[in-house]
Amino acid sequence: MAEHPNEPNPFADFTRIIDRFKIPGVDFAALAESGRKDVEALVEANKAAYLGLQALARKQAEMLTEAMNGIQDAARRAAGATSGTKAADLAREAYQKTLADMKELADIVRKSQAEALARVTDRAIEHLQELKKMIQPK
Numbered sequence: 001m002a003e004h005p006n007e008p009n010p011f012a013d014f015t016r017i018i019d020r021f022k023i024p025g026v027d028f029a030a031l032a033e034s035g036r037k038d039v040e041a042l043v044e045a046n047k048a049a050y051l052g053l054q055a056l057a058r059k060q061a062e063m064l065t066e067a068m069n070g071i072q073d074a075a076r077r078a079a080g081a082t083s084g085t086k087a088a089d090l091a092r093e094a095y096q097k098t099l100a101d102m103k104e105l106a107d108i109v110r111k112s113q114a115e116a117l118a119r120v121t122d123r124a125i126e127h128l129q130e131l132k133k134m135i136q137p138k
Helices: 011-021 028-080 082-136
Strands: none
Touching: 028 082
């Protein structure tokens, strides 16, 4: 999480407060840093989820536009079609396009969720490693 010069750092304030309470064997600065990293990982996971939702919304808008254009095009072609085979071909094309679009939407959601989960998982592993170091006798 990038530090912004004009924003207060709540973790710095917390660190100053807990520094007053010295307990042998407890590294409060490391605990505060670990908490900061946890929050940072959650922020990054939320960013990934948000970006995924934006991509999903853009794709859905694009699909809606394509569908409306396709409906207009299909209506023009169907009006000129003289056989049932032509109408069946148009229906099959529309069905295949819909399936492809649904797969693409599912891929966007899957990718977004995987990125968010990866950030949280990576931080959880790092957190466990930090805890191991903190509880080892010095």
